[in-house]
Amino acid sequence: MREYAFFLGCIAPNRYPGAESASYKTAEKLGIKLLDLEGASCCPAPGAFGSIDLNVWYAMAARNLVIAEQMKKDIALICNGCYKSIWEVNHKLKHHKELREGVNEVLKGIDMEFKGTIDVWHLAELFYDPEIVGCDKIRDSVKVPLTGTRIAVHYGCHLMKPKKERHFGSTEHPWWIEEMVAALGAEPVDYRNKMLCCGAGGGVRGYDLVHSIDITNEKMINLKEAKVDALTEVCPFCQLQFDRGQIEMEEKFGVRWGLPVLHYCELLGLAQGMTPQELALDLHAVSCEPFLQKVL
């Protein structure tokens, strides 16, 4: 059993606890144990904090990294926003001496020091990596195959972009999460402009909601065209934007999409036999019933 320090972030534990719960349980079945990262905070939000003062962003993220360094465990996380903060700050501080010294000067006041001894991973990339889990192992863990459902994937931005700072290759038309969806027995569906942003990032959701959900609405139009039963993603902030965003779109634009949105861990949980109650799917703003009826 591999062990990772589980960095929760904000939106998964505080808005979609089902995604958190599913992460522990699904990962355990695939040979990954997620440990508590005691006293971790917001990553902090790369849009909000990065926009105000990048130095604060570095220092706050470094504090979370140091907690994991003290545990001597790599970090695993389930949110693209957290990935940007935690992975990118870890990477930058390891490679820029000046930045690292600046951050350590701040952390000195709370008896912490960034040493650069751990790595950061998104749980989805650990699931996909054949040396750690891989699609075959995912397929073997499925108890309730999602046969007969059409599922589209939203990759989100900060996991894979900017590509020259990441290790995922081209960001124009990736297909690896679709492979993991196919491993659950569902049919992965391609759609127009798949890599378009959900619209929530960069503080835009808070700054101009209508502008933000208009971007989401464009995605919904493209998803509708592809006739999908559900949308899956690997980022609770995108999940919030697509899920609660549909209520906001109904209010502002008068359109009703009714598309269930599930985090990949929730989808995996369903396929591994977790019940909708164990995944707290009733907390979703858009009912998952139509999708569940096809599956269960």
Added chain:
Amino acid sequence: MARTKGYPEALEKKLADTRLFEDERHPEFTKTVEKISMTIPHMCYQCGTCTASCPSAPRSSYRIRKFVRRALLGLEDEALTDPDLWLCTTCYSCTDRCPRDIAPTDVIMAMRNLAFKRDIVPVNFLKTVQAIYTTGHGVPNNDVNRAARKKLGLPADPPTTHGFPKYVKGIQHILDYFELKKNADRIVKEREG
């Protein structure tokens, strides 16, 4: 410097945007943006791939190409006072597609940092700072969610700063070090009274 060429008023107005005045340029602005963003905007040849890739461009007057141009011409005031500066969703599509290997997204982030130094910042960004200062979370827990967590067999508060509030002190130290909370409180008070 003469601000008019003596054309008829209507034409002057039309051409107002097309002229560049030396006294509006701040070469140090270009250098500061370059330093913070760790990218080199003056490599830009204004092809517009960034704007074409931008999810915000089709639904607003936000033009990322224009901001990169402003960065390298040193048009500090024009860049920092433009409300469109805050419409970037930081999706990095422009950065991935830029044929000159610039990171326009990071140029925007650097400009936002500089704008904040002049108190130009939308209030929602500051509210996030205030929430994190109190709880350690930008999106804090609530009672509905606590009940749902218990039903799932999870602790009502996650094992973060919520479950262990003693760690909030460390966060407050960092924010106080940069005087971020103080500035956020001051600006919110000025705006909202």
